[in-house]
Amino acid sequence: MEALSNQILVAVTFTFMAASVLYLCHWAFKSKVFGWAASGVTWAAFAVLTLAIILRWVASHQMGIGHAPFSNLFESLVFFAWTIAAIYLIIELVTWMRAIGAFTIPLAFLAMLYALSLDPAIKPLLPALKSNWLIAHVITCFLGYAGFAISAALGAMYLATGQAKDPASPRALVLDNLIYQTVVVGFILLTAGIVTGSIWANSAWGTYWSWDPKETWSLITWLVYASLLHSRFMRGWQGKRMAVFSLVGFGCVLFTYFGVNLLLSGLHSYATGKS
């Protein structure tokens, strides 16, 4: 079953690639057919990815080391792709702006591609990782990361499609509002992720905050988005500034996620691809 799940994950990766190409075609040629095809393929990829994650969960139980599939870099990347697709599909259902897919679904594809380069074996959990707070922590963090990823994709779209030239156009206003909405979702979930992480740390290590690099970088990311929200609420920052800010914020998210594990050392060392 583990092998089946892994094979499905390979297929999902290429399905996300196909969906990315279709969304890009839809955006480039303004073609409805490509748009419908892209949505169909993405929904299929999302459904099958959900199945693969469930299979992996079941497989771990059959191996006698059952745990939720959120325990290492491989599993987190797969889940990250899932959260990006989930949040994007919600936005598509609400706004019917399929061009957004051309900027967001490639991120899901890249996350899956990175996952495929890692060891997919299901491994038993270290004692420190055996906690329900871990599951809550990973789910909230990665939904938050996905919110930020999509806000950055929207920011890139805002800049790439030249909305800054006419920030009062309906399309520019909708994009600006979506950037704000996704940042808010990301911010609330990142906060919840930091809180559940603290609760977990408190029960595993006896301290809710130890300034380890991963924690500190999540705080840095939080501070950057807190400044973004204050600049919008108190100074009325919109449009191009919001778009650039969302890209900077996502840079911090990426460093928190990957950079800390690759470049710095700390308690989160089990979240690396090694061992």
Next chain:
Amino acid sequence: MSQDQPRKPPLEKIWDFFASVKLSFFLLLLLAVLSIAGTLIPQKEGAAAYVRAYGEAGWRFISALGLQDLYHAPWFVLIMALLAANLVICSLNRLSLTLRILGKDPAQEAGAMRKAKDSFNLSGEPGTNLDRARRVLERLVGPSAQAKDQERTVLFAQRGGWSRFGVYVVHTSVLVIMAGALVGNFWGYAGFVNIPVGQSVDHMTLDNGQPRPLGFSVRLDKFDISYYPNGMPSEYRSEVTFIDGGKETQKSSLIVNDPAEYQGIDFYQSSYGNDLKAMEVDLVRDGKKQRLTLKARAINQLPGGAKAAIQGWRERVEMGAMYKGPVARILYQEAQGEPQAYTAFTPGVKMPQPGPIKFEIVKLQTEPYSGLQVKYDPGVWFIWVGCTMMVAGFFIAFYFSHRKVWLRLGPAGQGRTRVEIAGATNKNRLGLTRLLSRLAHELGGGPKKAE
């Protein structure tokens, strides 16, 4: 802005400085940038590690600024205190404004209708439509107030005014969390105990190395490690008994992620190992062996006036093909002579030794122990209350808005009523637009559908 700005009293100037959002913005980003520095420079290492990495001059620079423990450096704490002050003063400044907004007399607000966003005609005189309009408005928005505008009537209703407090809930939560950290810092303590199986301790070792009485005893009844089929450890478990005044008062089972609490003090499974009680060694001199038993953590008086102590030990080291086994560092002093350190291995090992004698390890007397993290933190509940407040505050601040709605009913001639709708909100204009079009729809104005 007043003309005579420079003549503001200094206190007011300080107040204005702390009330500025620019300052919050600056402090938030400053904290972010400084925190980055703390993740690039390894924290809380020994001086030697810094000298190795950055050189003597680099270490002097680091220690002068306190960069080796950046997050507890006075200037870092000061910046956090400034942020707290900024938060308090900013919030107090805004709070008076918020209270003024919420304290407005609804009847007066009814008389200050905004620009109409929508208008349509209804059949029937205004007098007959007024009651129905009021019912719809009160159902969709809230209690209404009324004002006269010449021959027309204005109805006013609002909802979600309380959501203006969301931002203060969030700001207060930050202060509560900071207070929790301070309480923990001043009144809390942390350290560890290593308890050999079957024994009990009544002191803990604080993180700074000082002993501290627990006020009761903890006995380790059992320590267990279970393994996965592939050999990885799956669980560490310590069974402990708390003994208070000579009586067994509580039995607890500790595993990683599931600590035990006794009298407000938390015990966490954190490590395990073997503790050295004593070591049997052979003192080898000119091929002759003398068997000695050296106690750990003691200066051992040896026959003939010599002294020996175990400085350090490892149960097992692996030096490639050269050696696998225990190693000890023994400090030895002849009756008349200088103390000299020897590294001891098991017999038969060819290792260079300083001097005419050497030590050989015969037997280690060890006993297993369980290492427990011990913590008392009265501030931790502030943290959880603060975190809950923060998340709840976010939902209020981001997803609820204060909406005001006006309906103006006047004669439109031919026995018809002219209805005009206006609205105002402090955020989420899209939501207000939907509310207004739903209101228009329910009043019977035009083909607009409620979204």
